[in-house]
Amino acid sequence: AMMSRSIMTRVALNILTVIILLLSGCCDANRKLLVFLIDGFRYDYMDDLQNLAGFREIVDNGVKVDYLTPDFPSLSYPNYYSLMTGRYCEVHQMTGNYMWDKDTMKEFLIGTNPDSRLPMWWDGSEPLWVTMQKLGKRVYMYYWPGCEVTILGVRPTFCEEYVYNPSEKNLIDSMESALNMLKSDKADMAGIYYEKIDVEGHHFGPHSPEIQHAIRSLDQAFQTLNQKIKEKNMRDDINVVLFSDHGMTDLQWMEKVIELDNYIDMTHIIKMMDRGPVVSLWPKQDKFEEIYQNLSTVDNMNVYKKQEIPDRFHYKNGRFVSTLTLVAEPGWFITENKAKLPFWKNGTEEAGGWQHGWHGCIKLVNTFVMLQKNISKNVLTLH
The missing domain is CATH 3.30.1360.180 (Gyrase A; domain 2)
Incomplete structure (x- = not known):
């Protein structure tokens, strides 16, 4: 059965509750936290888990929910912020990828628009990294949208600013840096954003060879992460959380x-x-x-x-x-x-594109949550 519309915020709150409990030392005061926001990762992209060794190892050592229904609208920035604040869009104020303030005539535009960094778009609620900084914790963030913004007067300890579609090398380098910062006690939490899955989904569709290749490449990165955690003797010192903002439908927007x-x-x-x-x-x-x-x-x-x-x-x-x-x-x-109409010419067929954003009645916009290591399977029970 589909989740009710009220569940997204309860899920976001549950995710934040789990993270805060981990950071507070309820399970092990020495454990650090590594969080991944994987844009556009649909809930069923891991159905072939047996052939995705990196993801499988994380699942085997933790818990995976069946699916997560995004907040309305099921777009990126609103759900980035719902996940990190635990609040609905009308509360945290991030109500779209594109917004306009009639009083100042300023625009919020997805991507690297300078006016999108104005605190007025972000100050509606306090995201987790701001809460942690206020509590004296140190947060390192990599390509995470918003980490470069002064929110409620606070920035993370370190922010590698967002660029469009960070590369696989960017991802691997971020993983290495994050582990080093966590291992050396320079950071208590690290957050890494990765956009490739969303980009390939929009351009080629959720069942395309391109998206399958992107998923396998991402899985290889997580195999590398798992190996580095072992090499650095961090298996008992770190918790890993993966989630996404939305999925992707099978619907081409050129058709209707x-x-x-x-x-x-x-x-x-x-x-x-x-x-x-x-x-x-x-x-x-x-x-x-x-x-x-x-x-x-x-x-x-x-x-x-x-x-x-x-x-x-x-x-x-x-x-x-x-x-x-x-x-x-x-x-x-x-x-x-x-x-x-926005579209992409992919070089092999007619220009087209795939989309998300419909409200809660299409399961294919649903996404996923995975939690590894020191987390009880009873902490997060969602279906």
């Missing part, structure tokens, strides 16, 4: 497109942020009702005024939520027109 140009005059829109399953619109004041009524007739999509967004999304109270939010039915993609 809702073209807003067919229903509204886009010159009446002050701002539009994002394209895809969830789109944010700020219509001109004198055109608001007209825009709302026109969009209300569109099939395969719901349009919500801010205060009419369903409570189950835990979204409408977000500071940066738009005056109109468009939510597509599963499999449908919202854009101005087909010419504005």
